[in-house]
Amino acid sequence: MIKFFRKIRQRLLTENKFNKYLLYAIGEVILVVIGIMIALQVNNWNQDRISNSFENSYLLRLKSEITSDTTLFKSQIVINQEKNNKIQRFTNLLNSENSISLELVDATEKYFENAWYIPLFNPTMATFEDLSSSGKLEVISNVSLRIKIIDLYTAYILWKEGLASNNNWGLDMDVHLNKSTDGMKWDKRTVSLFTTHELEEEARILRLNKDYYIRNAAVHYWINDYFIEVLESIIQQEIEVLNEIEKELQIYN
Numbered sequence: 001m002i003k004f005f006r007k008i009r010q011r012l013l014t015e016n017k018f019n020k021y022l023l024y025a026i027g028e029v030i031l032v033v034i035g036i037m038i039a040l041q042v043n044n045w046n047q048d049r050i051s052n053s054f055e056n057s058y059l060l061r062l063k064s065e066i067t068s069d070t071t072l073f074k075s076q077i078v079i080n081q082e083k084n085n086k087i088q089r090f091t092n093l094l095n096s097e098n099s100i101s102l103e104l105v106d107a108t109e110k111y112f113e114n115a116w117y118i119p120l121f122n123p124t125m126a127t128f129e130d131l132s133s134s135g136k137l138e139v140i141s142n143v144s145l146r147i148k149i150i151d152l153y154t155a156y157i158l159w160k161e162g163l164a165s166n167n168n169w170g171l172d173m174d175v176h177l178n179k180s181t182d183g184m185k186w187d188k189r190t191v192s193l194f195t196t197h198e199l200e201e202e203a204r205i206l207r208l209n210k211d212y213y214i215r216n217a218a219v220h221y222w223i224n225d226y227f228i229e230v231l232e233s234i235i236q237q238e239i240e241v242l243n244e245i246e247k248e249l250q251i252y253n
Contacts, residue, residue: 055139056249058131062149063245065124070238073231076119080224086115087221094210101203108206108213112186116174116220118167119227123156123234145244152234152241159230170223177216181209 090107093099128149131137140146177183182205185194197205206213 055141058127058136058139059245059249061127063242063249065127066152066238066242066245069123070235070242073235073238077228077231080119080228083115083117084221084224086110086113087217087224090115091214091217091221094206094214099203101200104203104206105199108186111217112183113188115224116216118170119163119224121160121163121227121230123153123160125153125156128153142244142248145241145248148241148244152237155234155237159234163227163230166223166226170219173216173219177212180212183213183216 086107090111093104093107131139132153137146137150140149174183182194184190196202
């Protein structure tokens with residue numbers, strides 16, 4: 001192709017057709033410029049395609065992790081509601097002067113079975129930490145979506161710290177209960193280490209230490225209830241982010 005254009009230039013020069021040569025030269029320059037512009041555009045398209053593919057992969061990862069967390073948090077809400085139902089039954093029977101000993105002992109066992117366990121909040125942070133630690137957050141081109149994602153993971157961190165503080169409070173109350181009573185005898189792992197009594201005697205000891213048990217149960221009820229509120233708030237925030245991610249993915253697909 002280059003030889004072809006060179007021959008045309010040479011023929012025009014030898015035939016002394018300067019005007020035609022000038023027009024031809026201008027046309028050739030224009031063709032070169034157009035070629036460069038096309039090459040740049042193709043390069044930009046390729047860069048955009050690579051960038052979009054990169055962004056798309058991160059959005060898919062975020063979508064997967066947030067969806068998984070939302071499912072987990074919904075199940076934790078149900079679990080903690082059930083725990084508080086057990087706490088309510090336990091304290092109602094302790095407060096009742098006419099409660100049946102068998103029911104009281106059963107409610108106590110149910111409380112220590114899992115209702116007094118400290119709830120844990122462990123959202124998945126892997127993809128976000130990858131983006132933020134590597135300075136790749138700007139790969140998410142939609143600024144509004146990027147801000148919502150940052151806000152969500154900031155909320156994760158703040159709630160995790162706040163819940164950890166509450167949990168420490170609960171653990172302190174557990175220590176106090178176990179110092180003041182034989183509370184650990186109701187845990188299946190340690191029941192064999194304590195002296196067992198007849199049913200009525202066990203119920204009598206529980207009623208005798210009613211205040212210790214109710215204060216302990218109240219703390220765990222509060223922690224569970226607060227944990228439910230946090231999860232409900234987080235889930236709403238997650239749903240908003242997932243909807244925005246889904247819209248963005250539809251653009252690419």
